Amino acid sequence: MPLKIKQAFLPEFLLTILLILTIFGCASVQRPMGGPRDRTPPKLLKATPENMTRNFAAKSITLEFDEYFKLTNQYAEIVVSPAMEKSPEYKIRQKSLVIDFRDSLHKNTTYVINFGKAIQDVNESNQLKNFTYVFSTGPHIDSLAISGTVTNTDTQEKEKEALVMLIPASQDTAIFGKKKPTIFTSTDSSGNFTLNNLHDGNYRIYALKEASPDKIYNNDQELIAFLKDPIHLTKDTSNISLRLFKQTPEKFRLVDRRFDGDGKLFFTFNKQLSDPSIKITYPKEIDETKYVDISPTKDTAMVYLRNMEFDSVRVAFFDKQKPLDTIYLRKSKKETFTRNIQFKYNLDGDNQLQPGKDLQLISNLPIDNFDPGLLMLTEDSVQVNFTMQKDPANLKLINLKYRWKQKSNYALTINELAFTDIYGDKNKKSIKKFTINKPENYGTLTLKVTVPDTSKSYIAQIFNATNNKTILKTVTFSKNTSIILKDYLTGKYRIRVIYDNNKNGVWDSGSVKRGTQPEKIWLYNKDIPLRANWETEEAVEIPGESTLP
Incomplete structure (x- = not known):
């Protein structure tokens, strides 16, 4: 009898042990939780044949990395220069990448395999950027280099991860075609780039900030940069300055x-x-x-x-x-549309109105008429009289006029049916509460601007230091002048100057096809503080255009 009990118990015991081992075995391969995020891309441990091999005669290359990796868009990202008629095959074997050539190699030729951003680790997709493998089928490896920086013309900041392309002068039209460049790199975090292992010859150089990673300039929104003259490469060339700009399309669309x-x-x-x-x-x-x-x-x-x-x-x-x-x-004649009249106001983020200003009601729909009797303005909860005027040039704008008082609390009640849009739609009831900002929160800024050449024209743009997209004031001038910003909110401001070479009052972009560069822009290198209830004066000396990169 005891023997039968043991025989019955054994299968259940073994099943339990196997279940425990399975659970803990699965848990053991899970990625550890917590700790700093892995930001390190795969690292090359060994290459067979070695990188920079001369008299290369192998049919394949094996690259061994320190971790498991994946290839992303390999046939778009990985480029061989000079190009081969049949692209190599790329195979991942454990932690190694095997490259099999399907085409014969030219004699006495330096080959560069640029992996772009194709090699990434498995867990975090960290990219091994600009990794190149170089070999020569002859005794000599091309060793010339070109280096420089890429700057954004609009922001005047160095542009990171911009694509820099070198194209033989005989293939210059490739920048607009479907064929990808074979010599390229991308800028580092400081906007610097280096192109290595180059053969002597004549080249055109371009930089591109792409909307899509296809290495082709085919989108109006992409930023482009180029040098007007070709590079005659006979020795290492440095200090190449490329200025990215968004080209104004020639044809309206x-x-x-x-x-x-x-x-x-x-x-x-x-x-x-x-x-x-x-x-x-x-x-x-x-x-x-x-x-x-x-x-x-x-x-x-x-x-x-x-x-x-x-x-x-x-x-x-x-x-x-x-x-x-x-x-x-x-559209269908019977198609219906939904409209809801809504208003925005000329108030700051704290719902404060600038002293001396009318309250502006900015509608999302053109207003046909309104009934002032259906609006109520209270000052410290007491109803007061006011006047309203439509802007004759803007059907979406209504000005509310009143002698505002400091330290008072205001509430504008817009009752239902007060406004009618051009379609006959009526508004719903809404209430807007606000106060009047203090006069001492505003100041006056005077910029004493000195020009380098009175025969030329300049455009100054003033903007808030935290938002360079909203231009607060624009002034065109050709001689020393004073730019006055009166009753501006306290804060920090910046000035940007356009060298208006054709004197048309606007910034003109360049053109790749015409070989023209964009008009240069200079950004004053400091924030100008405007203190409360204070008149600030700042001397700004515009440098000569020839001194700019």
Whole structure:
């Protein structure tokens, strides 16, 4: 009997032991939790044949790394120079990468395999950037180098991870084609680059900040840089300065065209226009009642049509009265749209109004009329009288006028049906509370600007140091001048100067096809503080254009 008990118990005991080993075995291969994140890319331990091998005669290369890795977009990222008709095959075997050549190699030729960003570790996808393997089928390895920096023309900052491409002068048009460059690298965190193992000859050099990693300049939004003259490479060349800029497209194009949910037509242009205008050419009768709202940057437009009884509309675009394009948009005659009148106000982040300013109500829809009797303004909970005016040039803007008092609390109540938009829609009730900012929180800044050459023209742009995209003031001048910023909020400001070579009052981008560089920009190298209730004066000496990189 005891023997039977033991025989019955044994299978259950073994099953339990196996289950425990399985659980702990699975747990043992899990990645440890916690600790610093791994930011180290794979490291090459051994190459067979060795990197920089001369008289190379192998049919394959084996690269052994210190950790498991993966290849990402290898046929796009990995480039062999000079190019081969048949691309090599790339195989991962444990921690090694095996490269099998499927094409014969030229005699007495230096080959460079640039892996781009293809090699990444498995866990964190850390990239082994700009790793190259070099060999020569002859006794000599090309050893010339080109180095330099890439700068963003707009921000004047060094550009990291910009693609730098070297193209033989005989293949210069490759920058616009479908063929990827075979000689390239990317800039480091300081905007520096080096291209090694180069053969002597004539080259064109470009830098590209890509929208998509295809190593081809094929997008208006991409930043491009180039040297006008080719590089005659006979020795190591350094201090190459490339200035990235967004090229203004030569041909007008609509990037976006649509009916929005509220019924307006929305358009985005591929470039800023000088004096844009829009006309409805079909149905003709609705053109006279349209309202066009063009953005301050003149690259976006919204068109509001009072009459929506149509199934298709033809829209024509002009710049300085010159025709640019005509497009059609379709909709159903019975299509419905949802509109909700909403307002923004000219208040700061703390809901404070600048002293001496009118309260501006900025609607999301063009306003046809309003009833002041359905609005109520209270000052410390006491109702007060006020006046309101529509802006004759802007149907979305209403000015509310009142003699504001310091230390008072205001509340504007907009009751239902107070506003009617051009479609006949009414607003819902809303309340906006605000106060008046203190006069001592504003100051005056005077910039004493000295120019290097009075025969040339300059454009100064003033912006907040924390937001260089919003230009607060623009001044064009050609001689020493004073730029006054009166009643500006306290904070730090910066000045950027454009060298307006053609004296047209705007910054002009370059053109790769025409070989023209963008107009240079100089950024004053310090923040200018504006203290509360204080008049600040700053001397700004603009350097000569020839001294800039």
